[in-house]
Amino acid sequence: MTEFSQSAxxxxxxxxxxxxxxxADPSIISFSGxxxxxxxxxxxxxxxxxxxxxLKTKQIAMQYxxxxxxxxxxxxxxxxxxxxxxxxxxxxxxITTGAQQAINLLCKVFLDPGDVVATENPSFIGALxxxxxxxxxxxxxxxxxxxxxxxxxxxxxxxDSARVKMVYLNPFFQNPAGIIYSxxxxxxxxxxxxxxxxxxxxxxxxxxxYFDERDKPLTVPLKALASETVPICYVGSFAKIFGPGLRLxxxxxxxxxxxxxxxxxxxxxACSPTFTQVLAHEYLSQGKLAPFLASxxxxxxxxxxxxxxxxxASMPEVVTWTRPKGGFYVxxxxxxxxxATTVFNEAIKQRAxxxxxxxxxxxxxxxxxxxxxxxxxxxxxxxxxIAIISSAIECFxx
Amino acid sequence: MTEFSQSAxxxxxxxxxxxxxxxADPSIISFSGxxxxxxxxxxxxxxxxxxxxxLKTKQIAMQYxxxxxxxxxxxxxxxxxxxxxxxxxxxxxxITTGAQQAINLLCKVFLDPGDVVATENPSFIGALxxxxxxxxxxxxxxxxxxxxxxxxxxxxxxxDSARVKMVYLNPFFQNPAGIIYSxxxxxxxxxxxxxxxxxxxxxxxxxxxYFDERDKPLTVPLKALASETVPICYVGSFAKIFGPGLRLxxxxxxxxxxxxxxxxxxxxxACSPTFTQVLAHEYLSQGKLAPFLASxxxxxxxxxxxxxxxxxASMPEVVTWTRPKGGFYVxxxxxxxxxATTVFNEAIKQRAxxxxxxxxxxxxxxxxxxxxxxxxxxxxxxxxxIAIISSAIECFxx
Numbered sequence: 001m002t003e004f005s006q007s008a009x010x011x012x013x014x015x016x017x018x019x020x021x022x023x024a025d026p027s028i029i030s031f032s033g034x035x036x037x038x039x040x041x042x043x044x045x046x047x048x049x050x051x052x053x054x055l056k057t058k059q060i061a062m063q064y065x066x067x068x069x070x071x072x073x074x075x076x077x078x079x080x081x082x083x084x085x086x087x088x089x090x091x092x093x094x095i096t097t098g099a100q101q102a103i104n105l106l107c108k109v110f111l112d113p114g115d116v117v118a119t120e121n122p123s124f125i126g127a128l129x130x131x132x133x134x135x136x137x138x139x140x141x142x143x144x145x146x147x148x149x150x151x152x153x154x155x156x157x158x159x160d161s162a163r164v165k166m167v168y169l170n171p172f173f174q175n176p177a178g179i180i181y182s183x184x185x186x187x188x189x190x191x192x193x194x195x196x197x198x199x200x201x202x203x204x205x206x207x208x209x210y211f212d213e214r215d216k217p218l219t220v221p222l223k224a225l226a227s228e229t230v231p232i233c234y235v236g237s238f239a240k241i242f243g244p245g246l247r248l249x250x251x252x253x254x255x256x257x258x259x260x261x262x263x264x265x266x267x268x269x270a271c272s273p274t275f276t277q278v279l280a281h282e283y284l285s286q287g288k289l290a291p292f293l294a295s296x297x298x299x300x301x302x303x304x305x306x307x308x309x310x311x312x313a314s315m316p317e318v319v320t321w322t323r324p325k326g327g328f329y330v331x332x333x334x335x336x337x338x339x340a341t342t343v344f345n346e347a348i349k350q351r352a353x354x355x356x357x358x359x360x361x362x363x364x365x366x367x368x369x370x371x372x373x374x375x376x377x378x379x380x381x382x383x384x385x386i387a388i389i390s391s392a393i394e395c396f397x398x
Numbered sequence: 399m400t401e402f403s404q405s406a407x408x409x410x411x412x413x414x415x416x417x418x419x420x421x422a423d424p425s426i427i428s429f430s431g432x433x434x435x436x437x438x439x440x441x442x443x444x445x446x447x448x449x450x451x452x453l454k455t456k457q458i459a460m461q462y463x464x465x466x467x468x469x470x471x472x473x474x475x476x477x478x479x480x481x482x483x484x485x486x487x488x489x490x491x492x493i494t495t496g497a498q499q500a501i502n503l504l505c506k507v508f509l510d511p512g513d514v515v516a517t518e519n520p521s522f523i524g525a526l527x528x529x530x531x532x533x534x535x536x537x538x539x540x541x542x543x544x545x546x547x548x549x550x551x552x553x554x555x556x557x558d559s560a561r562v563k564m565v566y567l568n569p570f571f572q573n574p575a576g577i578i579y580s581x582x583x584x585x586x587x588x589x590x591x592x593x594x595x596x597x598x599x600x601x602x603x604x605x606x607x608y609f610d611e612r613d614k615p616l617t618v619p620l621k622a623l624a625s626e627t628v629p630i631c632y633v634g635s636f637a638k639i640f641g642p643g644l645r646l647x648x649x650x651x652x653x654x655x656x657x658x659x660x661x662x663x664x665x666x667x668a669c670s671p672t673f674t675q676v677l678a679h680e681y682l683s684q685g686k687l688a689p690f691l692a693s694x695x696x697x698x699x700x701x702x703x704x705x706x707x708x709x710x711a712s713m714p715e716v717v718t719w720t721r722p723k724g725g726f727y728v729x730x731x732x733x734x735x736x737x738a739t740t741v742f743n744e745a746i747k748q749r750a751x752x753x754x755x756x757x758x759x760x761x762x763x764x765x766x767x768x769x770x771x772x773x774x775x776x777x778x779x780x781x782x783x784i785a786i787i788s789s790a791i792e793c794f795x796x
Contacts, residue, residue: 038457046456050448058444059436062641097495097645097667104666108531129665133506243460245672247495247645267527268502269495273671274643 016125016359019344023353029385030353031372034175034328038376040299041243042292049282061278067266069095069250070277076284077250085224086234092258094265097272099205099237099249103127105261105268106166106201106233106251107134116163118156120148122331122360122369124175127168127203138362139164143177145322147185154192167193167200172207172219173327176360176371180210180218180325190222194229199257205237208293210326211301218325223252233257238280240328241289246276300328303374303382310386316394321372328375333368338396340370346395352388414523414757417742421751427783428751429770432573432726436774438697439641440690447680459676465664467493467648468675474682475648483622484632490656492663495670497603497635497647501525503659503666504564504599504631504649505532514561516554518546520729520758520767522573525566525601536760537562541575543720545583552590565591565598570605570617571725574758574769578608578616578723588620592627597655603635606691608724609699616723621650631655636678638726639687644674698726701772701780708784714792719770726773731766736794738768744793750786 023032053061060070068074074093082088096102103126111117113135119128121140131138139160141152148169157164169189171181181189193200200222207219223234233253238246251258265271283289304324311321311330321332332354334340340356347353357369372389374382421430451459458468466472472491480486494500501524509515511533517526519538529536537558539550546567555562567587569579579587591598598620605617621632631651636644649656663669681687702722709719709728719730730752732738738754745751755767770787772780 033462035462038454038461041457041460043453043456043460046460055441056436058441059439060643062439062441062444062643063436064431064433064637064642097671100665101667126665126668133662133665239462243673244462245458245460247667247669247671247673264531267498267524267531268666269499269645270524271645273495273645273674275641275645275674275677276671279673 016355019341019353019356022348028348028351028353029377029381029388031374031377031385032353032355033376034373035244035376036240036296040296042288045283045288045292046279049279049286049288052282053278057278061275063274065271065274065277067094067271068262069093069272070274070281072285073277073281076281080284080289081252085220086252087224088252090255091252092255093250093252094258094262095272095277096249096251096265097269098239098244098247099203099235100126100130101265101268102235102249102251102261103201103203104130105264106199107131107136108264108268109257109260110165110199111136114163115165116156116160118153118164118167119362120169120174121362121366122176122357123168123362124170124203125359127170128360128362131168136165137163140362143174143179145179147171147179147181148189150185150188150192153189157192157196157198161196164198167198168203169200169222170203171222172204173209173324173329175206175327176329176355177331178322178324178327178329179331180215183218186222186225190226190230197231200230200232202232202234204234205240206327208241209297209300209328211297211304212325215325231257241293242280242283246280247273248276248280300326300375303377303379304330306379306382307372307374307386310383313383314387314390316390316397318397319393328373330372330374332370332372334393336368337398338368338393340367342396343370343389343392346392347389350388350392352385352392354389414753417739417751417754420746426746426749426751427775427779427786429772429775429783430751430753431774432771433642433774434638434694438694440686443681443686443690444677447677447684447686450680451676455676459673461672463669463672463675465492465669466660467491467670468672468679470683471675471679474679478682478687479650483618484650485622486650488653489650490653491648491650492656492660493670493675494647494649494663495667496637496642496645497601497633498524498528499663499666500633500647500649500659501599501601502528503662504597505529505534506662506666507655507658508563508597509534512561513563514554514558516551516562516565517760518567518572519760519764520574520755521566521760522568522601523757525568526758526760529566534563535561538760541572541577543577545569545577545579546587548583548586548590551587555590555594555596559594562596565596566601567598567620568601569620570602571607571722571727573604573725574727574753575729576720576722576725576727577729578613581616584620584623588624588628595629598628598630600630600632602632603638604725606639607695607698607726609695609702610723613723629655639691640678640681644671644678646670646674646678698724698773701775701777702728704777704780705770705772705784708781711781712785712788714788714795716795717791726771728770728772730768730770732791733795734766735796736766736791738765740794741768741787741790744790745787748786748790750783750790752787
């Protein structure tokens with residue numbers, strides 16, 4: 001680990017951790033955790049799956065498995081990915097220990113210290129930490145309600161063409177902004193990348209969590225649209241469609257890339273947990289995913305609506321926010337003179353919490369924004385929590 | 399990933415993989431896999447544990463957990479480690495995604511390309527792959543029936559003092575040699591390391607698998623013996639004491655080192671599977687480990703005896719082998735003129751397999767040896783398999 005990455009990551013991480021630790025107090029109304037609510041996990045389904053496992057399957061579940069993944073799960077997952085329009089020909093699929101590992105493996109394969117990764121601004125903190133842990137320099141293009149600014153992305157690619165090794169996008173109900181890419185913006189991003197040989201890391205943990213069936217067409221992955229001119233590594237996860245505690249994600253990408261990732265994974269953790277891979281395979285192959293999604297979409301949509309209503313009711317006029325069509329997050333922007341950490345410190349006194357914006361700024365600075373997660377807050381507490389945060393902001397208005 | 403590590407690791411890995419793939423044919427009597435036998439996993443215990451989990455605990459099992467580990471498991475594991483004489487004061491414990499991840503995290507924290515790792519010769523292939531994946535150079539001291547040659551280790555440390563960042567030892571029923579360190583050799587190793595500031599990575603997956611209660615005193619970890627003059631990172635695993643499919647290991651070491659590993663783990667896979675950590679905690683806290691170990695010790699001892707008897711009965715006189723007091727492995731040495739790959743190719747024709755010695759040579763060359771695992775071969779097949787390998791060797795005797 002280079003001094004550069006160690007110190008950069010360490011500094012940022014320790015501040016975020018301090019605030020997250022404060023938010024973990026159970027008496028706090030927390031919008032901090034980007035995670036499903038515990039009471040939404042399909043435990044009844046899990047019980048039935050476990051009860052149906054044969055002795056032989058349980059023995060396999062306790063054993064090492066192939067580094068690339070438990071073969072039946074690779075099979076059922078391919079079927080699912082095919083149903084989402086993803087191309088499998090010439091591509092390789094591996095199971096990873098959470099999507100975070102898939103991102104890390106791509107860093108291991110592509111990044112040397114000083115290389116550049118282009119991201120959205122704001123961007124996912126876990127990916128930023130992975131890039132920095134390999135000594136990468138981050139360059140970010142602005143994100144608006146329709147997706148990344150393609151002109152900004154092009155500028156980064158043109159300026160630093162020799163050192164840009166990867167572009168990282170989170171196009172569906174983006175973490176932290178909650179927005180989904182428009183079709184035009186997807187096309188613009190792909191056109192900008194075409195023929196450059198730069199890998200696109202398409203991170204997609206949330207796309208299945210759309211609130212309205214009419215928005216489903218927006219969730220077609222870039223990898224399903226791309227011509228052969230952009231090498232796309234598509235990363236997904238069971239975290240939001242079954243449970244994060246299984247620690248299962250996946251990586252679908254060009255064969256020669258994924259084979260290198262598999263080699264790196266061998267010495268990283270040998271294989272992902274066979275035990276939870278067995279459960280995930282049964283979950284997919286027994287058709288348990290669709291009914292689960294149908295149920296949580298309604299719940300998350302309701303929580304989002306409560307939050308958006310509360311924001312409209314209590315936020316000062318100068319504050320704006322995104323209106324998510326799915327996923328877990330609302331992104332709030334305050335006037336530039338107001339610092340999210342200061343607001344956090346005020347809100348936490350009144351027992352409400354969020355994640356400050358600078359955590360998601362690839363440059364670690366911009367802090368007049370913050371992320372609200374509505375996924376994991378009791379519904380009856382959402383309105384109260386938003387009112388507390390609104391009051392906290394008002395303390396700092398001119 | 400540097401070109402150096404990528405190519406070095408890739409070359410070796412592809413040859414080993416080719417041979418392992420051949421050995422995976424179910425019609426082969428395989429002594430290749432360093433893994434427990436499927437029929438030994440305590441599935442009845444697992445069933446009872448699952449049946450006893452509350453709804454709330456199952457929900458926690460499906461959720462993200464702290465990067466350092468599921469707190470109840472950290473508690474029960476500390477109790478277990480204390481019972482093994484390990485020091486906890488001033489030390490930090492984290493749960494890792496298998497022991498392999500613990501090794502990898504230490505590489506991430508300590509190794510830059512060109513740094514030296516000192517190992518035993520032969521040594522564990524998974525650790526060697528991790529060291530190489532960070533661009534480390536390997537320097538190895540000979541291993542005999544009592545442990546590493548301390549004079550050889552001293553020579554490496556003296557010669558390359560500025561670049562040696564880590565010493566890797568596997569002192570208990572070593573993989574691949576099957577030997578256990580004598581007390582004198584443990585002391586000699588610790589004396590050699592004292593005051594140098596070089597980290598000792600003590601890898602201990604097998605020590606609980608002694609065959610005879612009288613050998614238990616030999617299994618005291620170096621970390622339990624060490625004065626404060628050697629920083630020891632002690633790595634253990636649930637793989638051989640519960641099941642590898644859980645993907646759970648641990649790292650106990652000086653606080654400042656383990657905190658860096660925890661930071662690196664955050665961006666590597668965020669946390670280890672909470673689901674299997676919940677199971678492991680119940681396993682430890684319900685007292686299921688001791689009866690399991692009592693049972694498998696008898697089984698592995700019996701398998702080892704059958705193998706040793708078969709070796710005595712059929713091996714040519716010029717061949718020697720280790721006589722393990724525990725663990726999974728016997729290490730066989732042939733005359734220097736005989737190549738293990740050639741023997742492998744002959745033996746596989748007759749449907750028996752092992753792992754060639756060069757896989758475990760940190761220099762990737764010495765190949766008149768091979769590893770036999772008795773842990774995962776049906777008992778009624780062991781004698782037949784050894785006879786096949788003996789005949790294969792005889793083909794190449796002068």
